[in-house]
Amino acid sequence: MLRFLVRRSLGALVILLIISMVTFALFFAIPADPARLSCGKVCSPDNLALIRHSMGLDESVAMQFWHWFSGIFTGRDFAAGHCDAPCFGYSFVKQEMITDVLLDRFPTTLSLTVGSAVVFLLFGIGTGMLAAHKQGKALDKVASSASLIATSMQIYVAGPLALWALVYSTDWLDQPTYVPITEDPVGWFTGLLVPWIVLSLIWTANYTRMTRSSMVEQLSEDFVRTARAKGMSGRSVFLRYAWRGAMGTIVTVFGIDLGVLLGGAIITETTFSLHGLGQLAIGSYVDSDLSMLVGVTMVAATLIVVFNIIVDAAYALIDPRIRLA
Known part of the structure; x- marks a missing residue:
């Protein structure tokens, strides 16, 4: 296992070096001083x-x-x-060190990502497992249809609709904003609840469909049929064999998605006016702050690469064939 992780880590360092060279080269490719x-x-x-x-x-x-x-x-x-x-350099536009700006904006993106990930994982995987367990029945059809509709929605459509329905028209929830959790935990939760709901709506649909298809595929495998033929209960077969086999796909996709979200949910943060890495990237582009853009790009790329290593490690733990290979 250690040798497996060392190989992946060395490969990640090479990738980051290439990304840094390409990103820095793009800084000079722009036809401007x-x-x-x-x-x-x-x-x-x-x-x-x-x-x-x-x-x-x-x-x-x-x-x-x-x-x-x-x-x-x-x-x-x-x-x-x-x-x-x-x-990562100095921003002459903002008159600040780029690292300080990134550290100031990252907690917003982290809170947005972690909160929504908890929700869409619980509901997406849970609904997908129920749909696979009730394959072909009413629950399966309803869950599949609802997930297809939700997957077709986009943040820039669902976001304003959620703001109108939950904030402006009814005052059920607070206007989205970020408050540090160390200062006001309740304000932190209520300020991010609407973005969490919108993000979770779309991502839950993706994970529902993915979990269902993976579980259905695993339930048709020969080792599952063998376990049933030996007299194992349906619950044991479902949770012990089919669920573990389906975890590989879910962990792989989740690791990539989490890295992308942490790198900056540009559309989400712009829609809800949250000052995270995504909105920082948009603002830096508008202000032609090239140094800041390079810093944001490197942070996003590093997060994606790091989470790919974590996914490889988790995948090796799930499937012994991976680490043996």
């Missing part, structure tokens, strides 16, 4: 030269990449001060 974009509309030649020097644009591209990449591990000095590791 990053220093002038960071300087703003009113920019004197002296300020422009200072920003170019601070951003390292007066050096070769290879040296610029080395300073940026090494700063992630060792920190970096700017005219505005020292940036501790992991340092």
Whole structure:
């Protein structure tokens, strides 16, 4: 198992190195001067030269990449001060260290992701298992039809409808906002309840369909028929064999989905005006804050790669054939 994880980790480091090189290259592929974009509309030649020097644009591209990449591990000095590791640079648009902005926005995205994941996992997997258990019956047909309708909905449609129905028209729930859980746990819960409901509605449908199809497939396998032929009860066969066999697909997809959500739910955060990584990426694009865009992209890519490693480890625990291979 340890050798398996070491191989996956080394492969992930290579992937992250490639992603960092490609992301940094895209920074220079944009047909504009990053220093002038960071300087703003009113920019004197002296300020422009200072920003170019601070951003390292007066050096070769290879040296610029080395300073940026090494700063992630060792920190970096700017005219505005020292940036501790992991340092993703300095935003001349926001006049802040990029790492500080990312750390400030990440708790919003984390709360949005974790809360919705708990809901859609419980309801999605539970409903999918019931639908598979009652295959072909009324419950199965209702669950399959409802999940198909919910899957067809989009955040930018379901979000405004939920706001109108639950907030503006009825005042049943609070206007979506983020309050740190350490300051006000109740406010944290009520402020994110509407986004959780909308995200869970769509993702629950996906996991219902996926769980049902995986369970139905496992129930038709030969080892399940053998277990039934040996006299095992239907509940034991369903939970001990079919459910464990279906977990591999669910864990794989969930790990990828969780990494993507943590990287920034752009549409969700924009719809509900939540100041997380997703809205930060949109704002950085609008403001042409290229340094911030590079930082957000690297954080999102790192989260996705890390969760893929976690998925590989979990998958190896579920299926011994994986780690033996």
